[in-house]
Amino acid sequence: MEKQTNREGIKGWLNPTRYGIERFAYWLMRLTGLGLLAYFVAHIIETSTIVDGKDAWDKMLELTQTTEGHIILALVIGMSVFHTVNGIRVMLGQGGIGVGKPGRPDYPYNKPASLNNKHKLCIYASIGLAALAMLYGLQVMFGV
Amino acid sequence: MAAIAPQTLEEKPVAVESQSKSITLRISKFNPKTESNRNFVDFTIPYKKWTTVLDAILVVKENFDHSVGVRYSCRQSSCGSCGMKINGKPALACYTKISELNSNTITVEPMDNFPIIRDLVVSFERMFSAHKKLKPYIISEDSEITKDTKEFLQTPEDVEKYLQFSNCIKCGLCNSACPTMATDSSFIGPQALAQAYRYVADNRDKGKNDRLKIIDDSHGIWRCHFAGSCSKVCPKGVDPAMAIQLLRGYLLGFRK
Ligand code: SF4
Numbered sequence: 001m002e003k004q005t006n007r008e009g010i011k012g013w014l015n016p017t018r019y020g021i022e023r024f025a026y027w028l029m030r031l032t033g034l035g036l037l038a039y040f041v042a043h044i045i046e047t048s049t050i051v052d053g054k055d056a057w058d059k060m061l062e063l064t065q066t067t068e069g070h071i072i073l074a075l076v077i078g079m080s081v082f083h084t085v086n087g088i089r090v091m092l093g094q095g096g097i098g099v100g101k102p103g104r105p106d107y108p109y110n111k112p113a114s115l116n117n118k119h120k121l122c123i124y125a126s127i128g129l130a131a132l133a134m135l136y137g138l139q140v141m142f143g144v
Numbered sequence: 145m146a147a148i149a150p151q152t153l154e155e156k157p158v159a160v161e162s163q164s165k166s167i168t169l170r171i172s173k174f175n176p177k178t179e180s181n182r183n184f185v186d187f188t189i190p191y192k193k194w195t196t197v198l199d200a201i202l203v204v205k206e207n208f209d210h211s212v213g214v215r216y217s218c219r220q221s222s223c224g225s226c227g228m229k230i231n232g233k234p235a236l237a238c239y240t241k242i243s244e245l246n247s248n249t250i251t252v253e254p255m256d257n258f259p260i261i262r263d264l265v266v267s268f269e270r271m272f273s274a275h276k277k278l279k280p281y282i283i284s285e286d287s288e289i290t291k292d293t294k295e296f297l298q299t300p301e302d303v304e305k306y307l308q309f310s311n312c313i314k315c316g317l318c319n320s321a322c323p324t325m326a327t328d329s330s331f332i333g334p335q336a337l338a339q340a341y342r343y344v345a346d347n348r349d350k351g352k353n354d355r356l357k358i359i360d361d362s363h364g365i366w367r368c369h370f371a372g373s374c375s376k377v378c379p380k381g382v383d384p385a386m387a388i389q390l391l392r393g394y395l396l397g398f399r400k
């Protein structure tokens with residue numbers, strides 16, 4: 001079927017390199033969305049250990065106190081911040097806010113108004129804020 | 145995928161101006177009716193500053209392999225026929241200069257997300273039917289040719305609201321770059337959605353509600369995630385991503 005329709009399929013969105021920072025943000029939004037979903041499921045499993053008593057709960061908590069646990073939590077912080085800030089940008093854009101005004105296009109037509117600097121700036125800001133939040137989280141967790 | 149031994153112009157006694165620079169043109173060859181896999185065939189082609197990818201393909205057709213399937217007509221980015229994947233990205237072959245690609249090897253393949261007819265030629269049937277479904281014409285009770293030949297006057301500002309969207313040449317590059325088109329076979333696509341906006345934004349048109357009803361569908365406008373790749377590749381400055389978000393503004397109540 002894929003061959004007949006020549007659809008790019010899932011690899012179409014797995015490659016973020018071809019269409020600029022906006023496509024990169026789209027890719028990161030999907031990855032962080034999936035990452036947060038995985039965390040959400042893991043979190044439910046983690047907290048449900050409380051029904052097995054205090055020992056089981058403490059043992060599970062110990063897991064989050066390891067180096068690997070701290071790194072995973074730092075990634076969760078980064079994913080949440082990027083997904084939230086970029087999500088606000090996408091939601092505003094999808095309501096037609098900040099996507100530019102229709103006008104007379106000029107040759108060589110390579111500066112679409114919807115891919116404007118405001119959006120690019122927001123994307124860089126979401127990545128920057130996510131990185132800062134991760135660093136802060138790592139600092140708190142590792143106590144350096 | 146198999147690569148066939150490269151062919152060079154020097155091997156054939158054809159009169160082509162001698163050139164100092166040359167590239168390897170890798171052409172994807174595939175006939176879905178008779179073959180099960182794509183082949184890439186390499187050709188060494190001389191080029192000048194202004195040689196386009198389409199020019200290079202036509203050199204191949206003239207001198208090495210006349211069977212290469214390629215669709216073209218205007219050769220000036222007006223007809224929308226020659227869209228293909230050039231070094232991994234959808235572009236018009238007649239609008240892409242070899243010298244601007246900064247690569248010694250240029251790979252041309254059929255556009256993604258369209259069924260392949262043969263080699264570089266894809267079928268536009270689905271794109272055209274999605275376009276048609278969105279009523280790409282002015283819907284109005286009034287007519288210019290009746291009632292004392294009344295004119296529909298529009299100010300330059302009225303025209304600017306839809307002008308850029310009417311630049312669409314239906315080349316399909318936007319649908320090929322779109323990540324939703326890559327996975328959702330029923331998605332209307334950026335080309336048709338941009339055209340829906342073109343008519344909705346025209347103050348002579350009265351078909352807004354009809355069109356909004358059509359796109360307010362599970363495979364309609366809500367499937368766009370504003371990745372912006374459609375606008376990035378559009379060769380005519382249509383900016384489908386803008387049109388889609390403005391159109392969505394009507395459905396969300398931000399616009400009247
Ligand atoms: S919107 Fe642009 S890329 Fe899409 S079909 Fe029209 S001209 Fe081609």
Ligand code: FES
Nearest residue numbers: 219221224226238
């Ligand atoms: S040949 Fe007409 S657009 Fe390229």
